[in-house]
Amino acid sequence: MVGNIDVRASKLGQPDLGSATLNDMREHAELVANLDTMTPLIADADTGYGGQNMIARTVAQYHRSQFKQTPTSLFWKALPPKTKREIHAVFLHLLRCYMVEHGATPSWTPEKAKELGFKIIIFPFAAVAPAYKAIRKGLQQIKDTGTTGIAADFTPKKLFTAVGFKEATEIDVAAWRNLYDGVQSNATDIRRNSMPLAISNESHK
Known part of the structure; x- marks a missing residue:
C-alpha cells in the first residue's frame, strides 16, 4: 500500500494536509511497484487532485502505471451516481478498512475487520512508524556516544x-x-x- 500519509511524511517531510501532488504519488508508487513486480500494490489517489478533468487524468496515469488506484471516501462521495455505476461496472469494489493506529479509527485486528465484513485492512503506520522511531534512536545514539550502535552482523x-x-x-x-x-x-x-x-x-x- 502506498498511502498519502507515508509519502508526505517520508518523501516530502510534510503532514497529511494536501501537500502531495499527482506526480509525487504516481512516481513513488511506480518506484515501490517496480521493487517487486509479483506483489500487488494499492496506491492512494487522494481526491483525484482536482476537478473532473484532473480526476480523469489521475485515473489514466495510474492505469498506465499498472497499479490499482484507490480514491478516498470523500472523492467517492463527490462522484455523480452515473459515474459510480460506470466504475462499479469496470472495477471490483472491495470494502476496506483504513486502520490508522491511535487515530479516530478503532484499533481492530484483521479478524475483527473480517467479522464486520471488510475484505481488506490497511495499516498505514506499519512501516513508517517503526522506521521513524529507529532512525531517531540511531541518530540519538551517535549524538550521545559517537557511534551508531548497529549490530556487528549488519554489514x-x-x-x-x-x-x-x-x-x-x-x-x-x-x-x-x-x-x-x-x-x-x-x-x-x-x-x-x-x-x-x-x-x-x-x-x-
Whole structure:
C-alpha cells in the first residue's frame, strides 16, 4: 500500500494536509511497484487532485502505471451516481478498512475487520512508524556516544543482499559473459577471414 500519509511524511517531510501532488504519488508508487513486480500494490489517489478533468487524468496515469488506484471516501462521495455505476461496472469494489493506529479509527485486528465484513485492512503506520522511531534512536545514539550502535552482523553485504545484490550480480555476470563470448566469436571470425589473404600473399613471394 502506498498511502498519502507515508509519502508526505517520508518523501516530502510534510503532514497529511494536501501537500502531495499527482506526480509525487504516481512516481513513488511506480518506484515501490517496480521493487517487486509479483506483489500487488494499492496506491492512494487522494481526491483525484482536482476537478473532473484532473480526476480523469489521475485515473489514466495510474492505469498506465499498472497499479490499482484507490480514491478516498470523500472523492467517492463527490462522484455523480452515473459515474459510480460506470466504475462499479469496470472495477471490483472491495470494502476496506483504513486502520490508522491511535487515530479516530478503532484499533481492530484483521479478524475483527473480517467479522464486520471488510475484505481488506490497511495499516498505514506499519512501516513508517517503526522506521521513524529507529532512525531517531540511531541518530540519538551517535549524538550521545559517537557511534551508531548497529549490530556487528549488519554489514554492507547484508544490506545489499536485502535489496537484490544476488540478482543484480547474476544479471551483470550474464551480460559480461555474453559480451566476452561475442568478442571471442568476432576474433575467431577475423582470424578465419584473414587466413586466405595471408596464404595468397605467401604464394606471390
